Amino acid sequence: MTRLRRALASDLDAIDALEQATFPGDAWSRELLAAELTGEHGHYLVAVDDADAVLGYAGLLAPRGSGQADVQTIAVAAHARRRGIGAALLDALLAEAEARDADEVFLEVRADNPSAEALYVSRGFERIAIRTAYYQPDGIDAVVMRRIVPIGRNEAAESTNSHDSEPPSALVLGIETSCDETGIGIVRGDELLANVIASSMDEHARYGGVVPEIAARAHLEALTPTIEQALQDAGVTLDELDAIAVTSGPGLAGALMVGVGAAKALAVATGKPFYAVNHLVGHVGADVLNHEPLVGDGALELPTIALLVSGGHTSLLLVRDLTSDVELLGETIDDAAGEAFDKVARLLGLPYPGGPEIDRVAADGDARAIRFPRGLTNPKDLERHRYDFSFSGLKTAVARHVEAAQAMGEPVPVADVAASFREAVVDVLLTKALAACRDLGVPRLLLGGGVVANRRLRDAAVERCAAAGVSLRIPPLRLCTDNGAMIASLAAQLIAAGKPPSSLEVGADSTLPVTVIQA
Numbered sequence: 271m272t273r274l275r276r277a278l279a280s281d282l283d284a285i286d287a288l289e290q291a292t293f294p295g296d297a298w299s300r301e302l303l304a305a306e307l308t309g310e311h312g313h314y315l316v317a318v319d320d321a322d323a324v325l326g327y328a329g330l331l332a333p334r335g336s337g338q339a340d341v342q343t344i345a346v347a348a349h350a351r352r353r354g355i356g357a358a359l360l361d362a363l364l365a366e367a368e369a370r371d372a373d374e375v376f377l378e379v380r381a382d383n384p385s386a387e388a389l390y391v392s393r394g395f396e397r398i399a400i401r402t403a404y405y406q407p408d409g410i411d412a413v414v415m416r417r418i419v420p421i422g423r424n425e426a427a428e429s430t431n432s433h434d435s436e437p438p439s440a441l442v443l444g445i446e447t448s449c450d451e452t453g454i455g456i457v458r459g460d461e462l463l464a465n466v467i468a469s470s471m472d473e474h475a476r477y478g479g480v481v482p483e484i485a486a487r488a489h490l491e492a493l494t495p496t497i498e499q500a501l502q503d504a505g506v507t508l509d510e511l512d513a514i515a516v517t518s519g520p521g522l523a524g525a526l527m528v529g530v531g532a533a534k535a536l537a538v539a540t541g542k543p544f545y546a547v548n549h550l551v552g553h554v555g556a557d558v559l560n561h562e563p564l565v566g567d568g569a570l571e572l573p574t575i576a577l578l579v580s581g582g583h584t585s586l587l588l589v590r591d592l593t594s595d596v597e598l599l600g601e602t603i604d605d606a607a608g609e610a611f612d613k614v615a616r617l618l619g620l621p622y623p624g625g626p627e628i629d630r631v632a633a634d635g636d637a638r639a640i641r642f643p644r645g646l647t648n649p650k651d652l653e654r655h656r657y658d659f660s661f662s663g664l665k666t667a668v669a670r671h672v673e674a675a676q677a678m679g680e681p682v683p684v685a686d687v688a689a690s691f692r693e694a695v696v697d698v699l700l701t702k703a704l705a706a707c708r709d710l711g712v713p714r715l716l717l718g719g720g721v722v723a724n725r726r727l728r729d730a731a732v733e734r735c736a737a738a739g740v741s742l743r744i745p746p747l748r749l750c751t752d753n754g755a756m757i758a759s760l761a762a763q764l765i766a767a768g769k770p771p772s773s774l775e776v777g778a779d780s781t782l783p784v785t786v787i788q789a
């Protein structure tokens with residue numbers, strides 16, 4: 271069986287030989303071929319047999335945003351002709367041109383090659399010019415052809431999608447290493463096949479928070495066994511995957527680098543496309559896998575406001591389209607919500623991670639005992655920071671309260687402090703999220719991130735959304751905390767939307783903006 275895949279640097283020998291045999295006297299130099307194969311605007315494919323021997327190759331040059339694409343070359347080995355390989359390669363290139371929003375595709379064909387010209391005509395190409403004596407040394411004319419991509423999907427792209435590089439339900443492995451969880455997930459379209467998580471949380475416990483160097487080292491150690499476990503759980507092999515996805519940001523730089531390096535290595539070794547995606551949008555992408563949400567029902571509806579709260583981030587997003595239109599409304603200007611739980615737990619002498627501990631002791635406390643400050647909610651702050659959060663003032667207020675009790679020689683009212691602190695965090699989070707729903711006329715709220723495990727946050731969200739006429743969605747907790755399935759899911763959505771893979775030049779970006787859904 272013949273299969274198409276992206277051309278790799280290791281295919282250079284085979285491609286060079288094919289080029290020399292197909293275009294004697296006029297072949298590209300090996301250096302030029304090598305540069306083309308790895309160039310950022312190019313898209314080179316090879317057709318291979320079961321033994322991965324190269325039967326043909328083809329390349330497209332399509333700088334993103336130019337609206338134009340050029341079919342550089344299509345060559346099929348003499349012994350493999352008349353098997354439709356040239357047509358399959360062409361169709362795959364046309365689908366790629368379309369994915370890159372190229373409205374016009376150009377190519378040149380020898381005037382003495384009518385069968386090639388007939389193939390191009392069958393795919394909608396028209397002659398637009400003749401270049402006299404273009405092919406040397408034999409002085410053959412070049413026929414310049416152009417195809418205007420029709421509005422909407424064309425037949426060539428459809429047929430390619432159904433059998434080759436971008437099947438409608440791509441099988442994707444996702445790697446998440448932005449913080450302290452090594453997450454490997456495998457999805458097929460919107461179906462969750464595996465979600466394996468190795469956490470280095472215990473190793474951070476004695477420091478009271480995530481230590482970046484420890485997290486990076488732990489990812490390195492956990493990656494291989496976690497990937498193997500996920501493949502086993504999903505019952506698939508690396509070879510069967512359609513793509514490798516990874517979180518490229520935002521997150522801890524060193525931790526991200528481990529995942530990005532691993533994903534690139536896997537992509538190159540297996541010849542699979544590489545998708546580098548945004549962690550925050552991934553949290554929303556998790557909800558596509560979510561056929562049984564903790565709160566809510568049916569499929570994810572858009573647009574939605576999303577509130578993502580974890581140890582590393584506190585962000586309020588407007589998601590109009592998961593693969594193309596996400597806007598950051600606001601975020602924390604100091605500590606993340608989960609971080610505030612962790613720091614306050616420490617003040618109260620509770621272990622790390624603080625969220626579950628605060629939840630536990632707050633159960634016996636009075637949430638109205640102490641009126642702690644709500645950050646960025648007074649009218650002046652609201653003007654500049656309507657949807658932003660701040661938790662450092664709250665943390666300081668808790669510290670003052672604890673110190674005051676100690677100075678008086680009184681016992682610290684741990685349960686009341688925990689309950690009142692938790693109430694302050696939950697109140698600000700929901701007040702701002704619901705303000706966004708109201709201001710923007712979007713009556714839907716999605717919650718994600720590890721802090722969603724908080725009991726009070728979930729209960730208050732249910733009550734307040736119901737009162738505001740906002741429909742609430744909360745994915746199951748295992749999909750709320752950082753995981754690889756959400757990254758695989760987002761990449762599967764990007765593939766279904768026809769987005770081309772990321773360049774292997776893309777690196778980790780600890781401050782990747784949320785508007786960059788795919789790096």
Ligand code: KG4
Nearest residue numbers: 449580581582608625720721723724751752
């Ligand atoms: O999303 P996540 O698993 O990982 C990252 O932050 O990267 O979130 C972990 C955070 C920690 O800060 C933890 O304290 C917080 O979520 N958390 C909670 C609860 N459970 C975990 N915060 C409040 N209440 C909880 N029950």
Ligand code: ZN
Nearest residue numbers: 553580719752
């Ligand atoms: Zn996260």
